[in-house]
Amino acid sequence: MIPVDWERYMLIAYVDDGGGQVIFIIPKPGNDELYYYSSIVEDYNVLEEIFDDLWMELYRSFKKLRNIFKEESLEPWTSCEFDFTSEGKLNVTFDYIDWINTEFDQLSLENYYMYKKFGVIPEMEYEVEEVKEIEQ
Numbered sequence: 100m101i102p103v104d105w106e107r108y109m110l111i112a113y114v115d116d117g118g119g120q121v122i123f124i125i126p127k128p129g130n131d132e133l134y135y136y137s138s139i140v141e142d143y144n145v146l147e148e149i150f151d152d153l154w155m156e157l158y159r160s161f162k163k164l165r166n167i168f169k170e171e172s173l174e175p176w177t178s179c180e181f182d183f184t185s186e187g188k189l190n191v192t193f194d195y196i197d198w199i200n201t202e203f204d205q206l207s208l209e210n211y212y213m214y215k216k217f218g219v220i221p222e223m224e225y226e227v228e229e230v231k232e233i234e235q
């Protein structure tokens with residue numbers, strides 16, 4: 100699923116009982132440029148159908164992980180972040196913010212993650228304001 104050389108790979112899954120999304124970002128080795136998951140189809144001539152199937156498989160894996168939490172009587176997380184390196188170092192964090200009961204949509208969550216993780220400031224002023232609201 101990752102058609103580029105990488106040293107570090109960051110992924111966040113937002114999952115709740117109604118659905119969710121998975122975002123992954125790969126910093127390009129040797130510079131500060133970020134490679135977005137949404138660019139794979141166009142940049143690497145990957146068939147959209149194949150990418151979508153793999154992306155859905157990844158999403159379903161996180162949905163299963165969340166269900167395991169429920170089955171084990173643990174509080175189901177709403178976001179799960181994986182940060183790992185090609186050397187095998189892994190950091191996993193879970194968050195429990197009730198995103199579904201906020202006014203923030205998928206783009207807001209992606210903007211917040213990009214800001215929090217990489218310092219990327221959204222282009223539109225209203226998006227910047229949403230990121231500030233989420234931080235509070």
